[in-house]
Amino acid sequence: MSKQKxxxxxxxxxxxxxxxxxxxxxxxxxxxxxGIVDGLCVSxxxxxxxxxxxxxxxxxxMLVGSVGFMLGTGGSAIVGITLGEGDREKADRYFSLFVWTxxxxxxxxxxVGVLIVRPAxxxxxxxxxxxxxAVRYGRLLMLSLPFFILQNMFQxxxxxxxxxxxxFAFTVAAGVTNMVLDVVLVGMLHGGVExxxxxxxxxxxxxxxxxxxxxxxxxxxxxxxxxxxxxxxGVIRSACINGSSELMTNLSMSLVNILYNYQLLRFAGExxxxxxxxxxxxxxxxxxxxxxxAVGSAPIVSxxxxxxxxxxxxxxxxxxLRLIGVIAVVMTALSxxxxxxxxxxxxxxxxxxxxxxxxxxxxxxxxxxxxxxxVYGSSFFTALGDGVTSALISFLRTLxxxxxxxxxxxxxxxxxxxxxxxxxxxxGALCVTVLMFITKDKVFHYRKVPC
Numbered sequence: 276m277s278k279q280k281x282x283x284x285x286x287x288x289x290x291x292x293x294x295x296x297x298x299x300x301x302x303x304x305x306x307x308x309x310g311i312v313d314g315l316c317v318s319x320x321x322x323x324x325x326x327x328x329x330x331x332x333x334x335x336x337m338l339v340g341s342v343g344f345m346l347g348t349g350g351s352a353i354v355g356i357t358l359g360e361g362d363r364e365k366a367d368r369y370f371s372l373f374v375w376t377x378x379x380x381x382x383x384x385x386x387v388g389v390l391i392v393r394p395a396x397x398x399x400x401x402x403x404x405x406x407x408x409a410v411r412y413g414r415l416l417m418l419s420l421p422f423f424i425l426q427n428m429f430q431x432x433x434x435x436x437x438x439x440x441x442x443f444a445f446t447v448a449a450g451v452t453n454m455v456l457d458v459v460l461v462g463m464l465h466g467g468v469e470x471x472x473x474x475x476x477x478x479x480x481x482x483x484x485x486x487x488x489x490x491x492x493x494x495x496x497x498x499x500x501x502x503x504x505x506x507x508x509g510v511i512r513s514a515c516i517n518g519s520s521e522l523m524t525n526l527s528m529s530l531v532n533i534l535y536n537y538q539l540l541r542f543a544g545e546x547x548x549x550x551x552x553x554x555x556x557x558x559x560x561x562x563x564x565x566x567x568x569a570v571g572s573a574p575i576v577s578x579x580x581x582x583x584x585x586x587x588x589x590x591x592x593x594x595x596l597r598l599i600g601v602i603a604v605v606m607t608a609l610s611x612x613x614x615x616x617x618x619x620x621x622x623x624x625x626x627x628x629x630x631x632x633x634x635x636x637x638x639x640x641x642x643x644x645x646x647x648x649x650v651y652g653s654s655f656f657t658a659l660g661d662g663v664t665s666a667l668i669s670f671l672r673t674l675x676x677x678x679x680x681x682x683x684x685x686x687x688x689x690x691x692x693x694x695x696x697x698x699x700x701x702x703g704a705l706c707v708t709v710l711m712f713i714t715k716d717k718v719f720h721y722r723k724v725p726c
Contacts (some may be wrong), residue, residue: 326552546625573654
């Protein structure tokens with residue numbers, strides 16, 4: 276039984292649910308790992324200033340490229356619901372429309388992005404050598420935006436296609452490419468920040484282009500296939516609205532990271548920005564588990580909502596909350612244990628920076644206990660097609676509450692307020708998530724199955 280293919284239409288016990296989402300969790304974890312290798316190579320082979328510059332400019336291409344997350348999550352929910360309704364031909368048309376639209380948007384945004392890198396870096400406070408590093412790194416990442424957008428979209432669509440293991444395989448291929456090229460270009464050939472950017476560029480091409488050929492193959496066993504797309508503005512608009520929470524999450528993360536860097540430059544200078552960069556790389560590993568579970572389980576929710584199977588919706592909802600509670604406790608405890616070792620790997624060459632990073636990470640990591648419920652809540656409502664509620668949760672937890680905390684807490688607590696801001700924001704957002712879970716059940720019937 277354990278060897279049988281798991282389908283979206285199945286009934287999911289804990290074992291089946293975990294087996295289905297684990298490849299997606301693995302995908303997110305591996306993506307985080309090869310991002311960490313990027314930072315490690317820059318920090319240890321190029322230096323602290325280059326590392327700070329890379330982390331200062333990184334939110335800009337992430338911000339511009341967040342359209343991929345929006346079309347991927349919003350579009351996969353629509354495709355999943357359509358599959359649940361039994362119309363595979365329409366699901367293929369929608370899937371093709373989302374992919375080709377994402378590629379076109381990436382080309383346009385790439386051209387715009389190359390032009391805004393220098394003024395954006397200067398606006399963020401980069402000067403002198405840091406500005407030079409930031410521009411050189413950022414321009415190459417902007418050129419890779421079409422691949423970056425496709426890669427992010429396919430992470431969601433591989434799950435909807437009932438091929439999460441294949442999605443993980445493509446991510447591993449992209450990650451290994453990035454890590455090997457980082458070591459060769461940055462470490463062995465001393466290619467500097469350009470070497471790190473080229474490694475990322477090529478790895479994103481692997482993760483964004485190769486899946487296109489798989490989905491174009493009509494003989495594959497995928498539940499969805501690429502083909503000719505017919506323009507449908509209403510469907511694109513629905514995907515954008517439905518995926519607006521993921522767009523909001525990524526836009527907000529980029530904007531908040533910019534404010535973090537600004538505040539830390541004020542309180543701790545270049546060391547503060549470098550310390551925050553280490554925290555972000557390490558935090559990606561823990562956040563990846565929550566995001567991977569949410570993304571991996573979302574197509575199941577979409578399918579059963581489309582099929583009007585409220586009993587299975589209730590089953591998925593209740594089991595997911597229990598699993599996230601266990602994961603939250605484990606992740607928080609684990610983060611406290613690994614903090615000194617992670618910090619030493621990144622910045623062990625600078626005692627003052629190492630001490631700052633270790634302390635800051637311990638304070639920042641308190642948010643892992645709360646974050647998972649908010650991440651799942653936002654993804655759950657996206658899967659149900661309720662993009663407005665999903666966007667509300669994302670907007671509050673990743674933007675409004677964090678901006679307020681980042682502005683006001685440092686006035687009272689100094690730099691400690693900067694590290695505590697994310698935990699304060701997650702606590703406020705959790706109150707809203709719980710309220711939405713209770714009130715929206717009247718519409719979607721996931722807590723109580725209608726008679």
